[in-house]
Amino acid sequence: MAAAPSVLYLLILFTIISAPLSSSSTPPTTCIIGSGMAGASVAHFLRKYSHTGPIHIFERNDVVGGRMATVTIGGNTFEAGASILHPKNYHAVNFSKMLNLKVKSDDPDESVSLGIWNGSEFVFKTIEYDSRFSWIRSILGFVNSVRMLVRYGVSLFKMSRFVEVTVDSFLKYYQTLESRPVFGTVEEMLKWVGLYNLTTRTLNEELIDAGLSSILIKELATVITRINYGQSVSISGLAGAVSLAGSGGGLWAIEGGNWQMAAGLINHSDVALHMSEEIKSISYVGGAYELNSRKGNSYKCDVTVVATPLDELHISFNPKISIPDRKLQHTHATFIRGLWNPAYFGFNHVSDIPELVGTIESSDLPFTCISILKKHSEKDMTYKMFSRQAMTDVLLDQIFSVRNKTIRIDWGAYPLYHSPEQFAPFILDGIHLYYVNAFENAASTMETSAVAAENIARLIISRSSIEPPSISSNYATSASIRSDLHSDL
Numbered sequence: 001m002a003a004a005p006s007v008l009y010l011l012i013l014f015t016i017i018s019a020p021l022s023s024s025s026t027p028p029t030t031c032i033i034g035s036g037m038a039g040a041s042v043a044h045f046l047r048k049y050s051h052t053g054p055i056h057i058f059e060r061n062d063v064v065g066g067r068m069a070t071v072t073i074g075g076n077t078f079e080a081g082a083s084i085l086h087p088k089n090y091h092a093v094n095f096s097k098m099l100n101l102k103v104k105s106d107d108p109d110e111s112v113s114l115g116i117w118n119g120s121e122f123v124f125k126t127i128e129y130d131s132r133f134s135w136i137r138s139i140l141g142f143v144n145s146v147r148m149l150v151r152y153g154v155s156l157f158k159m160s161r162f163v164e165v166t167v168d169s170f171l172k173y174y175q176t177l178e179s180r181p182v183f184g185t186v187e188e189m190l191k192w193v194g195l196y197n198l199t200t201r202t203l204n205e206e207l208i209d210a211g212l213s214s215i216l217i218k219e220l221a222t223v224i225t226r227i228n229y230g231q232s233v234s235i236s237g238l239a240g241a242v243s244l245a246g247s248g249g250g251l252w253a254i255e256g257g258n259w260q261m262a263a264g265l266i267n268h269s270d271v272a273l274h275m276s277e278e279i280k281s282i283s284y285v286g287g288a289y290e291l292n293s294r295k296g297n298s299y300k301c302d303v304t305v306v307a308t309p310l311d312e313l314h315i316s317f318n319p320k321i322s323i324p325d326r327k328l329q330h331t332h333a334t335f336i337r338g339l340w341n342p343a344y345f346g347f348n349h350v351s352d353i354p355e356l357v358g359t360i361e362s363s364d365l366p367f368t369c370i371s372i373l374k375k376h377s378e379k380d381m382t383y384k385m386f387s388r389q390a391m392t393d394v395l396l397d398q399i400f401s402v403r404n405k406t407i408r409i410d411w412g413a414y415p416l417y418h419s420p421e422q423f424a425p426f427i428l429d430g431i432h433l434y435y436v437n438a439f440e441n442a443a444s445t446m447e448t449s450a451v452a453a454e455n456i457a458r459l460i461i462s463r464s465s466i467e468p469p470s471i472s473s474n475y476a477t478s479a480s481i482r483s484d485l486h487s488d489l
C-alpha cells in the first residue's frame with residue numbers, strides 16, 4: 001500500500017526538477033479535465049504529496065464520477081458502469097476508509113448460478129442453491145465445484161495461478177515512494193513491474209502457454225472477458241488477466257454507488273469544481289495553458305491534466321498533439337424491470353434460467369451477458385444486460401415476457417484491446433500537459449485509473465518547482481459527500 005512520502009524523498013524530487021513551471025515562487029495552478037476516478041485521484045495525490053497551488057476540475061456533465069455512475073429503476077439504485085472492486089485494489093480500499101464510505105462485500109454464502117449460453121443451449125450450468133440451510137448450501141456448493149472440475153479440470157488452477165502472478169506483479173505499484181520510481185511513460189511503468197510483455201500478446205496466447213485447455217479458454221475465460229470488457233480472448237494478455245481477476249472472490253463495492261469515491265476525493269482536496277463545463281480547446285500561450293469551454297469561459301493553468309479518454313472527444317490542442325489511434329469498445333447496458341421468458345432459453349420455468357447468463361464468442365449472439373440484479377418476487381425482477389449493439393425492443397420482447405421498465409445506456413466503455421498495445425505518452429507536449437488515460441491501454445478499471453493518477457501527480461511534482469509537503473499535509477476539509485455532485489443516469 002502507498003505509504004506517506006518521506007521528507008527526504010521529496011527533497012530529492014525537488015532537486016531533480018526538469019522543467020520549472022515559472023520563475024516566480026507562486027505554486028502552480030493545475031487544471032484537470034474529468035471528474036472520474038482518474039481526475040479525482042490526481043487532485044487527491046497532488047494535495048497529499050505537495051503544496052501545490054489552486055486545483056480546478058472541469059466536468060462536462062452535471063454529476064461527478066464519469067464511468068462510476070448509478071441508475072435507478074423501479075425505486076432501486078444499481079451500478080450502471082463500474083461496479084466491482086478487487087480486494088487488492090488498495091487505493092480504492094484506502095479511499096473508502098479515508099472517506100468513511102460504507103462497503104458492501106460478496107456474501108460467501110450467497111450463490112449466483114452461472115450458465116454459459118451458446119445461442120441455442122447452455123453448454124455449462126451450475127446449480128442454484130438458495131437454501132436457508134447452510135449444510136445444503138455447502139453440499140450444493142461442493143457439487144458445483146465438482147461439476148466445474150469435471151468440465152475444466154486442472155486448467156481452473158492454472159488460470160488462478162496466471163491471475164495470481166499478474167496481481168502479485170501489480171502490487172509493486174503500492175510499494176513505498178522511496179522504492180518506487182516516477183514513470184515518464186506507460187511502457188516504463190509496466191516494464192518496472194514486469195507486466196509489459198503481457199501487452200504484447202493476446203490473452204488467448206498467454207492462456208495456451210500457461211497450459212489451459214481450449215474448452216476453458218473458449219468457455220469460461222471468454223465468458224469473463226465478454227462480461228468485463230465486452231471483448232473476446234483476443235484482447236491483450238494484461239487486460240485479460242485484469243478481467244479474469246475481476247471474477248474471483250472477495251469482490252466489493254461502495255454502498256450507494258462507487259461514484260462516491262470520486263465525489264469524496266474532490267470534496268477532500270480543496271478543489272474548484274466546475275460542473276457542466278466542457279473544455280473544447282487547450283492552447284499553450286506565453287508559458288501557460290489557456291482552456292476554453294463550450295460556454296465561452298477561459299481559464300489559465302500552469303499544468304493541465306487530461307483525465308478522460310481522448311478517443312471520442314473533440315478537444316482541439318494548440319500546438320497539436322499526436323497519440324496513437326485508439327477505438328473504444330461500446331458497451332450497451334440495458335436495465336429491465338420485468339421477467340425473462342424461459343422459452344427463449346428452451347425452458348418451461350423461469351427458475352431454470354441461471355441468475356448469470358454468460359456467452360461464448362459468436363456473431364449470432366445479440367448480448368454478452370444478462371444477470372439478475374434483484375429478485376423482487378418470483379415474477380418481478382431487475383436485470384442488467386450488456387451487449388455490443390443497442391438492444392432493440394423486438395429482441396428484448398423475445399428475451400423478456402414482461403418488461404415494465406427499460407433503461408438503456410450506451411457507454412464508450414473501455415479501449416478495444418489489441419496486441420501488441422501501443423501507448424499514448426503520459427506527457428502529451430513535452431511541457432506540462434499530462435494524460436492519465438494513456439494507461440487505459442494496459443487495463444481499464446477504477447483502480448488502474450487511481451494507480452495511473454498517482455504516478456501523474458508524482459510526475460507533475462517531480463517536473464515542477466512545487467514545494468514538498470509538510471510531514472502530514474492536512475488539507476482535508478470534510479469527509480462528507482456533497483449530494484449535489486450526483487444524480488442517476
Ligand SMILES: Cc1cc2nc3c(=O)[nH]c(=O)nc-3n(C[C@H](O)[C@H](O)[C@H](O)COP(=O)(O)OP(=O)(O)OC[C@H]3O[C@@H](n4cnc5c(N)ncnc54)[C@H](O)[C@@H]3O)c2cc1C
Binds near residue numbers: 035036058067445
Ligand atoms: C459498463 C462498464 C462497466 C465497468 N465495470 C467496471 C468494474 O466492475 N470495475 C472496475 O474497476 N472498472 C469497471 N469499468 C471501468 C471503469 O469504469 C473505468 O476504468 C474508470 O471508471 C475510468 O475512470 P476515469 O476517471 O479514467 O474516466 P471516466 O470515468 O470516463 O471520467 C472522465 C470524465 O471526464 C469527463 N469529460 C470528458 N470530456 C470532457 C471535457 N471535454 N470537458 C470536461 N469534462 C469532460 C467525463 O464526463 C467523465 O466524467 C467499467 C466501465 C464500464 C463502462
